[in-house]
Amino acid sequence: MQNYSFRKYQFLSLRLWHWANSIVILGLLGTVLIRKTFLSWRTNAALIEEKMKAEGTPVTPELAKEIAVAIRNPLWDWHIYLGFVLGFLLLARILIAIIIEKKSPGFSAIKVAFGIKQVPKEERTRALHFTAVKAGYAIFYVVTLLMVITGFLLNFKAEIGLSRDLAATTKEIHEIMMWFFVFFVGGHIIGVVLAENRSDPGIVSDMIHGGKSEQNPRSE
Numbered sequence: 001m002q003n004y005s006f007r008k009y010q011f012l013s014l015r016l017w018h019w020a021n022s023i024v025i026l027g028l029l030g031t032v033l034i035r036k037t038f039l040s041w042r043t044n045a046a047l048i049e050e051k052m053k054a055e056g057t058p059v060t061p062e063l064a065k066e067i068a069v070a071i072r073n074p075l076w077d078w079h080i081y082l083g084f085v086l087g088f089l090l091l092a093r094i095l096i097a098i099i100i101e102k103k104s105p106g107f108s109a110i111k112v113a114f115g116i117k118q119v120p121k122e123e124r125t126r127a128l129h130f131t132a133v134k135a136g137y138a139i140f141y142v143v144t145l146l147m148v149i150t151g152f153l154l155n156f157k158a159e160i161g162l163s164r165d166l167a168a169t170t171k172e173i174h175e176i177m178m179w180f181f182v183f184f185v186g187g188h189i190i191g192v193v194l195a196e197n198r199s200d201p202g203i204v205s206d207m208i209h210g211g212k213s214e215q216n217p218r219s220e
Contacts, residue, residue: 007200009211013096018207021089024082025181031079032178039075044068080155087148093141133191136184143180150174 010018045064052059059067150170153160157167195203202211 007203010206011100024085027082039072041068083151090144143177147177
């Protein structure tokens with residue numbers, strides 16, 4: 001019976017990539033969340049107008065907006081910096097897959113999951129779960145690539161002469177894909193917790209110290 005466990009030896013490069021990628025994506029989501037809440041220019045512009053008026057120095061809505069946007073801009077700079085790091089990490093992940101990682105049982109799992117290869121029901125169930133999770137990761141990488149591309153287009157829209165309509169469409173796509181990351185992060189955490197308590201206990205620690213390998217048989 002093929003082993004469809006997600007526990008396997010995790011190379012140091014992959015572990016470093018995993019945690020760095022996690023920090024960057026959470027950082028990107030965090031900058032968006034703060035931008036939409038505490039540093040919303042609409043909310044802060046109204047607050048600036050109200051406070052300045054109460055002090056006897058009223059300001060125009062345009063100036064209040066300009067001040068609110070200026071307060072928010074340093075946070076948005078961090079969003080851009082993290083976006084560049086995400087692009088670098090995506091390239092690094094591709095290189096890790098090509099140079100370091102070994103062949104996974106992915107194609108075998110697809111055959112079993114869809115009945116191309118006849119196996120016991122229990123193995124087919126695990127193969128189907130394995131295939132679904134791997135498909136989720138594949139979608140994650142595709143969306144990450146699209147997120148990086150649209151982010152770069154928006155950041156350099158003036159330099160490349162992106163039209164206003166195309167820039168608006170690109171921004172809409174970029175923001176829609178952000179919600180994929182919100183749901184993916186939540187689903188990933190839930191999935192890891194379930195795996196820890198069911199079929200793959202130790203999966204989190206494997207991503208920290210590497211797990212068991214032929215070269216390191218004593219590692220757990």
